[in-house]
Amino acid sequence: MRINVFEGARRIALLLALLATVTALIVAGTNKPYLSLNYSVSRPDAPFIRTDDPCPMEAARDYFPKKSQDGNSVGINLCLLTMPFGKDHQQLVPYKIDQSGMLWGAATYSNEVSVYKHDLESRFRFPASDASWVDEEISGRYWKNWLHSLGFIAVGLGVFWALVWAIGWIVRGFAGIPLGNDHRPSDT
Structure with missing residues (x-):
């Protein structure tokens, strides 16, 4: 043979x-496509704004995953913008509005800002304009x-x-x- x-x-x-x-x-x-979006927030009562601008150096940053309407995981890069406080106009992150309407600020790496970041993560929702777009974008990338x-x-x-x-x-x-x-x- x-x-x-x-x-x-x-x-x-x-x-x-x-x-x-x-x-x-x-x-x-x-292989699920990965989508990461940049948002900024300027004060505790302000909405989350999607942006393409880089986060300023003095601002606080936070990254966390969120689920879209269809259950897709999306990375959120959140920029906590600063504003001038006090007589010396020190740039601080506004993190709280008290009962009298006074705005409180703290340094970028302070405990107050860390607690504020966790609060923002828990209440983050995609703005109506982005909610359906996110799933369409992920589907298109897929x-x-x-x-x-x-x-x-x-x-x-x-x-x-x-x-x-x-x-x-x-x-x-x-x-x-x-x-x-x-x-x-x-x-x-």
């Missing part, structure tokens, strides 16, 4: 291509990831096929086997 090395190599190549394709499809299907993954699979399989073909062509050339055959014509 003769062993057909070329048939064995074709089967191995097919199994490798199938394994790579299934792995890529599983990774593409389970399908874009799928298209990219399918493109990579197609290119990867094409390169793999070319490599297998080239190796077969080289081996057949050294062995004196015509292209399209698995044995030399005199061996049959």
